[in-house]
Amino acid sequence: MAGPVTELQVHFWLILLMFALAAQTFVLLLLVNAPYGRFNRTGWGPTIPVRTAWLIFESPAVIVFALIYLSGDNAGDASPLVLFAIWQIHYVLRTFVFPFRLRERRKRIPVAIVTMAILFNVLNAYINARWISHLGTYPDDWLSSTPFIVGLGIFVAGWIINQHADLTLVRLRKPGESHYSIPHGGMYRHVSCPNYFGEMLEWTGWAVMTWSLAGTAFAVFTAANLLPRAVAIHRWYQEKFPDYPKSRKAVIPFVL
Ligand SMILES: NC(=O)c1ccc[n+]([C@@H]2O[C@H](COP(=O)([O-])OP(=O)(O)OC[C@H]3O[C@@H](n4cnc5c(N)ncnc54)[C@H](OP(=O)(O)O)[C@@H]3O)[C@@H](O)[C@H]2O)c1
Structure with missing residues (x-):
């Protein structure tokens, strides 16, 4: 007879759910651009201001993640604490x-998108926080292990690329302006969306440094979410700006 369902099993099923969501998101976003930013349009129900939206839908990634982390048996151990700090810095x-850096604040985001993002962030917070502070095993010497060091290197490289790219974009506008122009410098020499490239690197680094299925599910979801949007943004730049640099790829330098 099968025994009672364990939390480890539930956790595993939720990871499978996240892989399924990644596949669904990827296919959907190849067909429809998520309606925010330059692809904002009516017909997606009620909307809220962009800054409020970012604050609301990203909060679970800080708050729910911290609460779940703190409920774990290993929350006070050195290696889980370092992983926790890395996640929280981002x-x-x-x-x-980030929401307070945005210069165009009249833009709005559909409540439907905000709701989906909240649900995703809660699921992701549970899967990752619970793994690092309770279900997974990270002894003190994990911090000198190869996966941790390599993963941290990838994460930091991605974080620098992501931060620089996002800052470059917001500086293209003065406060109150809403027009788009061609970004230059840094990784923009190679791709149209280095912020997405950096983000994908970061969560790939997280998957490596936690050496976990939980981290892998988030890295795969991030790529599934951002690759189709990056391709759409790249095409949008090419159509909008006749002088758009020809050698620039969409998101992965020299590849895509
Ligand atoms: N982990 C994930 O799955 C995930 C998902 C989504 C986003 N993110 C991260 O969240 C951050 C923001 O993402 P996003 O999709 O909002 O990025 P985005 O579309 O590149 O926009 C970022 C900001 O820059 C402005 N902007 C973009 N291109 C511009 C241009 N050519 N000229 C002037 N302003 C420009 C946008 O204005 P408008 O709003 O007016 O377009 C927006 O305020 C990124 O770091 C991304 O990696 C992560």
Whole structure:
């Protein structure tokens, strides 16, 4: 007779759910551009201001993640704490700093998108926080292991690329302006969406440094979410700007 369902099994099924969501998201976004930013359009129900939207939908990645992390048996151990700090550095900036850098604040985001993002962030917070502080095993010497060091290197490279690329974009506008122009410098020499390239690197680094299926599911979801949008943005630049640099790829330098 089968025994009671364990939390480890539930956790595993939720990871499978995230892989399924990644596949579904990828296919959907090849057909329809998510309606925010330059692809904003009516017909997606009620909307809220962009800054409020970012604050609301990214908050679970900080707050729910922290609460779930703190409920774990290993929350006070050195290696889980370092992983926790790395995650929080990214998400505290994304949630509480990035929205205040945006120069065009009249833009709005559909509540439907905000709701989906909240649900995803709660699921992702559970899967990853619960793994690092409770279900997974990270002894103190994990911090000198090859996966941790290599993964951290990939994460940091991605974080620098992502931050630089996002800052370059917001500086293209003065406060209140809403027009688009061609970004230059840094990784923009190679791709149209280095912010997405950096983001994908970051979560690939996280998957490597946690050496976990939980981290892998998030890295795969991030790529499934951002690759189709990057291709759409690249085409949009090429159509909008006749002088758009010909050698620039969409998101992966020299490849895509
Ligand atoms: N982990 C994930 O799955 C995930 C998902 C989504 C986003 N993110 C991250 O969140 C951050 C923001 O993402 P996003 O999709 O909002 O990025 P985005 O479309 O590149 O826009 C970022 C900001 O820059 C402005 N902007 C973009 N291109 C511009 C141009 N050519 N000229 C002037 N302004 C320009 C946008 O204005 P408009 O709003 O007016 O277009 C927006 O305020 C990125 O770092 C991304 O990696 C992560």
